Amino acid sequence: MLEARLIIEGGKRIEGEIQVHGAKNSSLPVLAAAFLCDGTSVIHNCPALSDSYAATRILGSLGCKCKREGGSVIVDSSNADGCTVSDCLMREMRSSIVFLGAILGRTGRCRLSFPGGCELGPRPIDLHLSALKKLGVKIVEDHGVLDCTAGQRPSRCDITLSLPSVGATENIMLYSSLGVGETVIYNAAREPEISDLAGFLNSCGACVQGAGSSTIVINGVSELHGCEYSVMPDRIVAATYMGAAAATGGELILSGVNPADMYSCMSVFSEMGCGVYPYTDKIFINAKKPLKAVRTVRTMPYPGFPTDCQPIVMAALCRASGTSMIVENIFENRFMAVDELMRMGADIKAEGRVAVIEGVKSLSGAQVRAADLRAGAALVIAALGAEGTTSVSNIHFIDRGYESIETALKSVGADIKRV
Numbered sequence: 001m002l003e004a005r006l007i008i009e010g011g012k013r014i015e016g017e018i019q020v021h022g023a024k025n026s027s028l029p030v031l032a033a034a035f036l037c038d039g040t041s042v043i044h045n046c047p048a049l050s051d052s053y054a055a056t057r058i059l060g061s062l063g064c065k066c067k068r069e070g071g072s073v074i075v076d077s078s079n080a081d082g083c084t085v086s087d088c089l090m091r092e093m094r095s096s097i098v099f100l101g102a103i104l105g106r107t108g109r110c111r112l113s114f115p116g117g118c119e120l121g122p123r124p125i126d127l128h129l130s131a132l133k134k135l136g137v138k139i140v141e142d143h144g145v146l147d148c149t150a151g152q153r154p155s156r157c158d159i160t161l162s163l164p165s166v167g168a169t170e171n172i173m174l175y176s177s178l179g180v181g182e183t184v185i186y187n188a189a190r191e192p193e194i195s196d197l198a199g200f201l202n203s204c205g206a207c208v209q210g211a212g213s214s215t216i217v218i219n220g221v222s223e224l225h226g227c228e229y230s231v232m233p234d235r236i237v238a239a240t241y242m243g244a245a246a247a248t249g250g251e252l253i254l255s256g257v258n259p260a261d262m263y264s265c266m267s268v269f270s271e272m273g274c275g276v277y278p279y280t281d282k283i284f285i286n287a288k289k290p291l292k293a294v295r296t297v298r299t300m301p302y303p304g305f306p307t308d309c310q311p312i313v314m315a316a317l318c319r320a321s322g323t324s325m326i327v328e329n330i331f332e333n334r335f336m337a338v339d340e341l342m343r344m345g346a347d348i349k350a351e352g353r354v355a356v357i358e359g360v361k362s363l364s365g366a367q368v369r370a371a372d373l374r375a376g377a378a379l380v381i382a383a384l385g386a387e388g389t390t391s392v393s394n395i396h397f398i399d400r401g402y403e404s405i406e407t408a409l410k411s412v413g414a415d416i417k418r419v
Helices: 024-034 050-061 094-107 126-134 166-177 192-203 235-248 263-271 307-317 338-343 373-385 405-410
Strands: 006-009 015-019 040-044 065-069 072-076 109-113 138-142 145-149 156-160 182-186 207-209 215-219 228-230 251-255 275-278 282-286 296-298 323-327 347-351 354-358 367-369 389-393 415-418
Touching: 006 373, 024 040, 024 050, 024 072, 024 094, 024 166, 024 192, 024 235, 050 065, 050 072, 050 094, 094 109, 094 126, 094 145, 094 166, 126 138, 126 156, 126 166, 166 182, 166 192, 166 207, 166 215, 192 207, 192 228, 235 251, 235 263, 235 282, 235 307, 235 373, 235 405, 263 275, 263 307, 307 323, 307 338, 307 354, 307 373, 338 347, 338 367, 338 373, 373 389, 373 405, 405 415
Parallel strands: 015 251, 040 228, 156 182, 296 323, 367 389
Antiparallel strands: 006 389, 006 415, 040 072, 065 072, 109 145, 138 145, 182 215, 207 215, 251 282, 275 282, 323 354, 347 354
16 A cells, blocks of 8 residues: 655745644543543544544543544543553554553553554653552553552652653643542643643542642542543644744744743744744744754753754754754654755754754755654655655654644645645
């Protein structure tokens, strides 16, 4: 069977308005949280992504009834009692590990294998497991399968994370929301997606306080009910389309966004010479001036510059005048776009966690392959600003995080099609 590709004819200025869809990194833990509820949850602004469909398949395997109506997913967990996720379902996405806390919280038992997804280097789940052990969970690892059983939960449990892991913070929140006792997470992840998960849980009757700060307090409750909730906008998708405007010398209005979540990204595009203007729920970006190099971009946990935006910015900087440096502090294998960008004529030297980008006058279209989700998006951005035709393959990675990226870009003037 022939695989799908994106064919992009470069050199077209991006102009217009794009409505940004709901956040992948928020919708997945919210879908997992729906398993905790006794009843039906209606989750609005839930993006139609391959990862979202994988999450609903996991919910279905656990006994939930799921259906999509437009931009909403309806999850009926009334009779859900499953506690095992098959190996093939776990391998479909990396963030499937977030189901661990939800399944344990509801059924007291969970059996699943290690997750799949993009190969960004080791993302150890030791933090998740050690935190759950502190909460009384007994964990047996058996040939790549985790067999977990809830034990006596302490009336008060303080958990200090050695680093502010988003996944570990989510799993602790999910497991601690149902049942007795108070759980306090110190050095918790502060990402907006954590606040969104807390918003959903609290709408279902949970008691989660402090989300968005480095200390989160969860007081367990005896039951959770379904609710109606809207997922936050995807700040990484918004940054991707900002990158498309920057790479093509265009201008865009991004609507349905929360600029307060995106200051670190907006400041990098401003430093590149773009005009960036945030409004209440919109960002306007104008990139009509030639791009300038950015001295150093360092990825950091929120509110620092997000690792997911790093390949996007790298693609835009390939044609910025001067020398830029990117320091990747979160994942080891986050320079997976480099070799393919160099096929297009980029001048990048990457070693370890540092990449140095020497801006070139132009990039040329080429046949390139996406190596992961954000690397794929970076190649699309580079192709939009390149001379000639680019063919991007392996686009199943891109579909994990972007709802029909070609439709959105075509609507603002890009010459892009899926074949």
